[in-house]
Amino acid sequence: MTRKLMNNLSVDCVVFGFDGEQLNVLLVERTLISPETQEVIFSDLTLTGYHIYEDEDLDSAAARIVKDLTGLENIVLEQFYSFGALDRLLHPNDQAWLEQFGDVFSNRVVTVGYYSLLPSTNVKIILKGRNVSWYKVSEVKGLAYDHDHVLQKALEHLRYKFWHEPIGFELLPMKFTLSQMQKLYEAVLGTQFDKRNFRKKVSQMNYVVALNERQTGVAHKPAQLFMFSRDVYEKTRKERFDFFV
Amino acid sequence: MTRKLMNNLSVDCVVFGFDGEQLNVLLVERTLISPETQEVIFSDLTLTGYHIYEDEDLDSAAARIVKDLTGLENIVLEQFYSFGALDRLLHPNDQAWLEQFGDVFSNRVVTVGYYSLLPSTNVKIILKGRNVSWYKVSEVKGLAYDHDHVLQKALEHLRYKFWHEPIGFELLPMKFTLSQMQKLYEAVLGTQFDKRNFRKKVSQMNYVVALNERQTGVAHKPAQLFMFSRDVYEKTRKERFDFFV
DNA sequence: TCACTAAAGTGTATATAGTACACATTTTAA
DNA sequence: TTAAAATGTGTACTATATACACTTTAGTGA
Known part of the structure; x- marks a missing residue:
């Protein structure tokens, strides 16, 4: 018994x-x-994605795609936007590519975008028969379909969240140094922060907990390691009236 | 020539x-x-929505639905989330309702959620043959399909935006008083603000411009009227590093 | 026209958070 | 022993957030 794909989703x-x-x-x-x-x-190049099965909800489809690709389960997956422009698959290359599959897929596909944050880039990629690899976001352009646009939207959402609440610990190793955390924020937001002020800010986050452990194997003063505590975070999280001036 | 509806979107x-x-x-x-x-x-009761046509993109479909309903064009319409749970149409009432339409609609429909903010509630509703009216958000429950959930998500998005950036002027009359604005924020966010502090905050927003005009027809000291200037807003808007502690 | 009603409008002191800025410390490796 | 490399730390200043109460103004109706 084969599962049936939805041809337009x-x-x-x-x-x-x-x-x-x-x-x-x-x-x-x-x-x-x-x-x-x-x-x-x-x-x-394309983003990773696939049609959904008729007996599968959106979140499961996203989880399946990431699992098929990386073998990982239970990672952060957040839906950020859906795309349904009429011309999103109409580039000649896209049409030529889709022809291979006959009429399994419609010309009018609405796609639901998810982003996920991986624990690190040291993940074994397993997608049989296809080359999958990491690319620097800052250098990506000319993706297939409307994927430049999809990536752009994902980045916007990621940045928006980074500005407004402390997320992204999934992008760091479980134990991380404050310099790593600062570099992450700088990379995602495209800014520079002052080291002392950044640490002052972090020291107010009581869900970033200092471990009794230091870095090893580095040719300089080893940094203290920290961990993110989701527990503490959920308990102390609060909304704030901070709309911009 | 009739346009064809997508039966699952x-x-x-x-x-x-x-x-x-x-x-x-x-x-x-x-x-x-x-x-x-x-x-x-x-x-x-249901939210307002409809299937999309094959030759129509998502934003246009949303605009069409609101226009058919209110006659209004060019109003704020923001996509906030898509819903594709397998059981979202499987309640007996929903099934009975959908039976009327034969197999025009699939049992497996993914819906894309948009919210829109109307200038005021004094809008003529025109949906031939159906009763459409305003309900207090705080009292709504037991909607058809998964619409309780959809409304909840829309509210979350609206609140999130209200907390983090100054939006929602579309919900006020073009000329409004600061008390009206405060009441809007209190209603959406479910909080109370101190009048003096709220005004101090607003006075920093130079896109809320004072008019040379006052309220009329009220049995008390008439308030000064203000306007939102999108122009000034776009020019002075900036991101801020304000993730919560 | 006077008194009442209802909401508008206004200021200050205190606490908290943001920003700008430079040097000593600690470890490894040569 | 020394050099290299990144860690780790404090203070003064500015800006924003918060807590808090009374006077002003126009309309209404007795």
């Missing part, structure tokens, strides 16, 4: 990772090869 | 209005009448 996952310096995103190579000549007709 | 619009005291939402009466006995089988 897909989920795209923008999988973010952080390597200590830069914000990265997982992309899949899409190479169209002529069946006759075996020549490469074109080759480009 | 819809848009739902959560239309918010403010009456000076309470936050309201537009709901449509859904009454199922037995074709034989003409008895009312059930009657309940």
